[in-house]
Amino acid sequence: MKGLPIALLLFVGVGPVVAGFMGTVLGGLSASAWHELLLEPGLPIAALLAIGTGVVSTLIALTLAHVAVAVAFSRLRHTTLRLAALPTLATPHVAIAIGLVLLLSPSGLVLRALSPWATGFEQPPDWATVQDSLGLALTLGLIVKEVPFLILVLLGALSQVPASRLVTQGRVLGYGVFKTWFVAVAPLLQRQARFATAAVLVFGLTNVEMSLALGPTTPPTLSLLVWSWFTDANLATQSKAYAGALLLLLISVAVVGLVAGMATSVVRQRWQAWATNGDRVPSLNLDGMAARNASRVALGLGGAALGALLIRSVGGTWRFPSVWPAQLSIAAWTQGISDMQRAVTASVTVGLAATVIAIGIVLAVAEALHDSPLARRRLAVLLFIPLVIPQMAFLFGMQTMLLRLHLDGTWCGVLWSHLLFVLPYAWVVLAEARAQLSPGYRIVSRTLGAGPVTTWVRILLPQLLRSILIAAGLCFAVSMALYLPTQFAGGGRIVTVTTEAAVAMSSGDLRSAASYGVMQALLPLAVFAVTAGVSRRLFTHRQGMPT
């Protein structure tokens, strides 16, 4: 009985990753494919762009997230910070990228606001402010999207760490709150956040959805190059794509290893010297630091990108340099209404199904493994694989697998591909929540005469309800954001608001892209609002409930 849910979880959540990875390896293990790959003229630059944007954006995002959390803690403003991070977290990468294009491009809102009074421009300048050849816009986009994610991961880790007592201890010894924080608390948080950091780094190195809108074009980043080969009908180009996916994997493993190694040697030595130098005043004061304002800007840009999407989606004629469109028009919403409906239906049905299935499977497994921490840790490592290796490394092969099962281009195929990415998030929230319930509740309930099912439904499930609601919001948002898995499994026959937004963006139809972007943000935020509202109304008179 116990083994059944675990077997199901492995089959659904891990099987396709292993099978897909094997498929990619088999497809990419040909000398001629590698020969062609390595002869590709733009390859070194494309690889350098991927590494540069990925590493720089991750390091900056991580720093800003730590600073934001430290400042919020020192001022008891966790809730404000969590709320500030939520909109950008819930909004998919593609939508944030489109929003940033609307803000930062030469005809974007920022330059409009400055023209002509400050810049003298009557026409949009011929600048490459997005898709610049150094990948700066892409780096910024990744930072804006990843800062909120890392903030929420660190805030989550905060509950596992006796932060208040540690800080009090440090202050009693004469240190300022921020030095104490970065000596005693931040390393503990970072330890808990190391998987998330690796996932952010790998996503930065290998993403397609942000590079599409913000990244350089000649050559693009390596992942975009590989993706364009894969979509090429030519078979020879396809085997080059398989080899490229393997190269992406090699680069990711090497970079993650290198960054982790540098962090443990260089950073730790510096940090240790600083932590043990006995220097108390002033040592570190974040209140006036640029990093603190930068983290505010990062969060603000996310919100501004959402605003830009909304305005552009209802803007009619809109001449440069007006900051506001000459007339408002809902044409973008009404013209493609049937396409929009189809995409929204697919997004919502896949998202809800993935959420319900993932939560169901994870609850069953969490129940079976509630007293086996070692088994839980091992399972977590397996489930996290799709998040810490490049998506293309197993999605290429997974598509072949779906083809054999006649699931390619079907709703079920897309659902399965989404589950690979939704399950680990459901696991993170629910497995720990279940394990933290005292084993005594079960024993007491059983000895009071309740059977195992009654015990679970009446005693354990109510105590897990809040965590289930949190997991539901998160799972739905994750599913909504998935671009590559939808493309691979859907094969263009199943389209979601995310794939449609990318298509509109690539074809240069900014107004339509903006309307899909708004929908991308709206759907997960609506689900978050519902789950938060229900959660607030649950057990309002019960202070002892786990939160």
Add this chain to the structure above:
Amino acid sequence: MSSLTLKGVSLRVGDKTLLGPLDAKIQPGEILSIAGRSGTGKSSLLAYLCGVLPPAFTASGQVLIDDQDITAWPPERRGLGILFQDDLLFPHLSVEGNLAFGLRRSGVPAGKRSEAIAAALASFGLGGFGPRDPATLSGGQRARVALLRTLLSEPKALLLDEPFAHLDDDTRMSIRTVVFDEVKRRQLPTLLVTHDAEDVAAAQGPVIRLEGLGAIP
């Protein structure tokens, strides 16, 4: 009135014997104390008696209530009540909800359950506490509600896992008195696991001291 009998009970982790073999017959109203430092398998013994021993352990022996062998029975059929050092009141239910979960269906007619619970609360000096959130109660009040919840399930025997350890000094004495008085009044065979010499003395029953293997990982 029933008795609780342990016949040759021993617990092992792998091939190491953690505890036993243990033989004891606890008479109605008698409190058998099992004393020993932590790590001697006291709590595992109680888990075994309840039928919820983690799979890492193996056990042999028999548990009987009167002459009925309950060793293989599921926990909910054994008719044992257990109190832990944490009161383990269900945080999502009111005090009345917790007690109603304990109160058996038999005996009290459906329409009278609420009344029966109110009367039971009053008899424990907790009149009017039914609608309260358990989180708003004091430690002593919570301990009494936990005891009451167990008693309402009409157990045939009582297991106590250091139930007074988390209480402050004044409360500990009064709760101990309440629990032991109920044991005598209802003639419950009781097994008390503790490392507190005062508990053992107050129980006024036979004592088994465990040496154990030392620390168990």
